[in-house]
Amino acid sequence: MLINAEHILQYQRCKRRPVLDINSDRSQRDEPSELLLKLQQDKTAHQQSILSQFTYHRPDYPRGNWEAGQVATLELMQRGVEYIHQGVLLAEYHHLLDTEISPDYKKYTLLSRPDLLVKQPGQSDFGDWIYQPVDIELGKRPKQEYQVIAAFHAQVLAIAQGVAPSTAWLMLRSKQRQHTVDLSRWTPQMQVILQEFIETLDLKTPPEVFISRQKCNLCLWYSQCYAIAQSQQHLSLLPGVSPIRYTQLQTLDITTLESLANTSPTTLENLIGFDTHVARKLVVQAQSVIEKRPLILPLFRSHEHLTLNSPIELYFDIEAQPDLNLDYLLGVLVVNKQTNTEEFYSFVAEKPEDEELIWQQFLELVWQYPEAPIYHFCVYEFDTVKRLAKLYRTPSASVHPVLNRFVDIYEHLTQSVALPIESYALKAIARWLGFEWRDKEASGAKCIYWYDQWLETGDRTLLEIIIRYNEDDCRATRSVKDWLVNFIEDEYRLRLA
Numbered sequence: 001m002l003i004n005a006e007h008i009l010q011y012q013r014c015k016r017r018p019v020l021d022i023n024s025d026r027s028q029r030d031e032p033s034e035l036l037l038k039l040q041q042d043k044t045a046h047q048q049s050i051l052s053q054f055t056y057h058r059p060d061y062p063r064g065n066w067e068a069g070q071v072a073t074l075e076l077m078q079r080g081v082e083y084i085h086q087g088v089l090l091a092e093y094h095h096l097l098d099t100e101i102s103p104d105y106k107k108y109t110l111l112s113r114p115d116l117l118v119k120q121p122g123q124s125d126f127g128d129w130i131y132q133p134v135d136i137e138l139g140k141r142p143k144q145e146y147q148v149i150a151a152f153h154a155q156v157l158a159i160a161q162g163v164a165p166s167t168a169w170l171m172l173r174s175k176q177r178q179h180t181v182d183l184s185r186w187t188p189q190m191q192v193i194l195q196e197f198i199e200t201l202d203l204k205t206p207p208e209v210f211i212s213r214q215k216c217n218l219c220l221w222y223s224q225c226y227a228i229a230q231s232q233q234h235l236s237l238l239p240g241v242s243p244i245r246y247t248q249l250q251t252l253d254i255t256t257l258e259s260l261a262n263t264s265p266t267t268l269e270n271l272i273g274f275d276t277h278v279a280r281k282l283v284v285q286a287q288s289v290i291e292k293r294p295l296i297l298p299l300f301r302s303h304e305h306l307t308l309n310s311p312i313e314l315y316f317d318i319e320a321q322p323d324l325n326l327d328y329l330l331g332v333l334v335v336n337k338q339t340n341t342e343e344f345y346s347f348v349a350e351k352p353e354d355e356e357l358i359w360q361q362f363l364e365l366v367w368q369y370p371e372a373p374i375y376h377f378c379v380y381e382f383d384t385v386k387r388l389a390k391l392y393r394t395p396s397a398s399v400h401p402v403l404n405r406f407v408d409i410y411e412h413l414t415q416s417v418a419l420p421i422e423s424y425a426l427k428a429i430a431r432w433l434g435f436e437w438r439d440k441e442a443s444g445a446k447c448i449y450w451y452d453q454w455l456e457t458g459d460r461t462l463l464e465i466i467i468r469y470n471e472d473d474c475r476a477t478r479s480v481k482d483w484l485v486n487f488i489e490d491e492y493r494l495r496l497a
């Protein structure tokens with residue numbers, strides 16, 4: 001059975017995914033999303049950009065015939081060519097270990113295909129040269145998972161050339177493109193991960209489902225795993241249950257919503273990943289889901305910045321293209337209660353160089369209402385205004401009074417109430433309240449893709465969809481804010497009655 005670098009990479013992110021990739025029916029996977037396809041295209045473009053700097057050889061062999069690929073790669077290495085792109089190297093797993101292992105493990109073969117093999121001075125089975133592996137990754141920093149993969153390539157390469165390379169490299173999408181990998185540090189960790197992965201493969205069933213939305217959303221097995229988690233009412237669907245906290249809960253045999261809801265917070269507050277605040281909040285969260293109703297959190301703080309009485313309110317939302325470090329749409333919904341009117345303003349950078357223009361347009365609008373609170377959802381809008389002010393050297397007097405009017409609805413809500421939902425994302429909360437986006441499939445991730453398509457095609461309908469989605473985000477933020485204010489006022493009215 002073949003184990004490749006992609007399996008090891010994905011195992012570090014999710015222990016279940018590569019097991020499904022190897023042992024399950026791949027026709028049951030989801031279709032790749034537009035964002036996933038875009039990421040794959042971006043990675044290919046990044047690799048081609050790096051590879052264009054080298055004159056390299058590529059082994060010639062029938063597609064999927066890895067043995068023939070290794071023969072062709074070894075021939076290139078014996079010739080001493082300077083660079084080899086996607087060479088094929090195979091090694092029996094037991095050859096990597098110094099100790100005896102179970103005969104069952106001898107069925108595993110490791111397949112390494114580094115993006116580049118680079119010739120360096122040294123002594124190997126080929127002569128007075130050795131090769132060192134280079135991996136080209138889309139990330140901007142040398143994550144642990146990347147360095148573990150580099151160590152994987154180096155270990156298989158050591159068997160092929162008869163000597164371990166002294167180092168490996170990562171080529172990333174950052175100013176400092178080349179990063180050296182300390183193999184003395186990462187090789188032992190890679191061996192532990194590889195051993196654990198093989199032990200997991202030998203189990204009769206895949207590892208337990210754990211839904212981590214940030215990691216799971218782009219996975220092609222997401223729908224299957226999510227359906228299992230829902231059927232089990234798995235605790236990973238409960239907001240606030242991280243992998244570390246879940247492990248801690250398991251040590252106390254707390255594995256169901258009911259058992260968590262009936263646990264005293266003092267039992268949890270000294271566990272790793274917990275404190276008094278987290279423990280109380282998580283127990284109330286479980287109670288909220290079981291009772292199917294919102295509950296006031298025990299450590300609720302006052303909400304002097306939240307009010308229904310401001311005559312004019314602004315609701316602010318941004319769409320961004322992270323790859324371009326660009327905030328291309330600044331949307332503001334102006335709600336005037338005195339005139340009973342609402343107007344939405346969308347400041348759009350139709351070209352990346354228009355960002356400064358829309359920034360100035362945004363400032364001009366919000367300064368027309370110098371007393372109006374500016375409601376937003378999560379910290380991104382606040383941080384972005386600071387970034388744009390610094391980037392375009394906006395005077396402090398024009399920015400600080402604006403920032404002082406910002407009110408983060410997400411922060412107020414998550415410090416006040418527990419809702420019977422799986423996520424505290426704006427969409428999940430607003431839809432629980434009955435709010436719906438006009439374009440059902442629209443999302444922030446898809447807007448990134450659509451904006452790229454707009455830049456390529458000039459198709460204005462793409463911009464119109466993005467603007468409509470941004471306006472709905474602003475209106476959803478208003479819906480959540482109004483509900484929160486009313487709910488808290490009603491709860492306190494009941495308590496005083």
